[in-house]
Amino acid sequence: MLDSSPAIVDAIYKRFARKVKHMVTGWGGNIKEAANVFEDVLMAIYDYAHLHKLTLTNHFEPFFLYACQLKWKQDLMQKEPGKAMSFHPVAPAPGLDEQHIKYIEAALAAPHVRQGADNTREELEEIIADQRERWFHTKDGPNKKVSIYVIITAIIGAGMAGLLFVSPWHKDIYRQFSGTEMVHSNHLATEQDTALLMHQAAAAFNHGHFNKAIGLLNQVIVRDSLNSTARYYRGVSLVDEGNLVEARKDLQIVFNSHSPFRYDAAFYMALSYIRERDKQQCLEWVLKIPENAPIYWKAARLKEELSY
Incomplete structure (x- = not known):
């Protein structure tokens, strides 16, 4: 979150948005109030972690959901004090220790004051604004x-x-839609295998060092030519570096496979044509992405952008 990672924020919404919505609406709130709770907690965590050392050793789920419960209790005290008194926030299993409860209370109590220019915070706010429409959409007319x-x-x-x-x-439509993150597992520095190379490639990729990531992913693919994860992220890196011919070779292979990145590869094929301002080819690849694909919502937004 401190890097305003779209992939991390997207994962948080996917996992917890419905739970928070159900909690708030079940205790006298509406969808708009649920969205406010979710967003306020995200920003409170960001602001607190930005200024203090915040080390989570508990699971994130009870940490985040307990924070949302506590935030809704605070809001409910302003709205319906009687009902708020009967609402008792409880951290979901496996629960939280006292230190993490203190983190939450401190984060929610701290004033949201920007410390000078904070471009990362602004990026995070933009990502959250996009997610509101996706996860907390209401049928009410626009304000x-x-x-x-x-x-x-x-x-x-x-x-x-x-x-x-x-x-x-x-x-720059490409920059608007190209943000992604290479997910990886932590590995010991002593490891001398493909897993370590993937770990190092992910670190380079997530910091925007795509040329370095390409070099590391090349080594992975030499060892394991069927590694679709390495091939997908190499393709994405090549797109960003402007090597579109080689990028499309990787992305086409991934798209033709049964890889879980198949439709993500289609999306980046579309973005590769954005870089050449080839609207028709871009649209053709966007249309290959089915509605049940995780990347579909982003593809739908790109399709809307192409219609302008």
């Missing part, structure tokens, strides 16, 4: 103030585009 703001922003944006002779297609 009028928001609508007016959107209209004014659109007019200003259109005017600036006209002044600068920049079409919407020229904005």
Whole structure:
């Protein structure tokens, strides 16, 4: 979270959004209030960890869900004190030790004050805003103030585009959609095997050192040509480095396999054509991604972007 990792935030929403929604609505709240609780807790954890040493040795699930319960109790005290008094937050199994409960209480009590410019926090806020629409969508009509703001922003944006002779297609759509993270397991520094190479490649990849990641993944693929994980992340790295021909070779192999990264590879094939501003080829690859694929929601947003 301190790196505003889209993959980490996405995983948190996938695992806990429905549970928090059920908890809040079950105790007198609505979906909008559930979204506020979820977001406030995420930002509280970020702000606290940004300023203090926060080391989690407990499982993250009871830590996060207990924080959401405690936050909702605080909100409920303002809304319905009587009901709040009967709501007693309890950390899910396997529970929390006293130190982690103190972390949560301190994080929720701390004022949310920015310490100067914090681009990472702004990125995290943008990621969270995108997730709200996905996981806490309501059928209520849009707020009028928001609508007016959107209209004014659109007019200003259109005017600036006209002044600068920049079409919407020229904005950096690739950077908007290309964020991902290489998931890996921790390994001992003494290991001299493929697992260690993957660990080192993940560290390089997640810090944006794609050329270094490519070199390490090359070694993995030499040892194990069927390693679809290594081939997928090498393909993604090659796209970012602008080596699109070689990138597409890797991504095509992954797409043609039964790899769990199959449709992620299709998505990055689409992004590779974004880099060449080939809208038609990009759209063709987006359409290969089925609705049940985990990457589909991102593909759907890219498809919407291509329609502008």
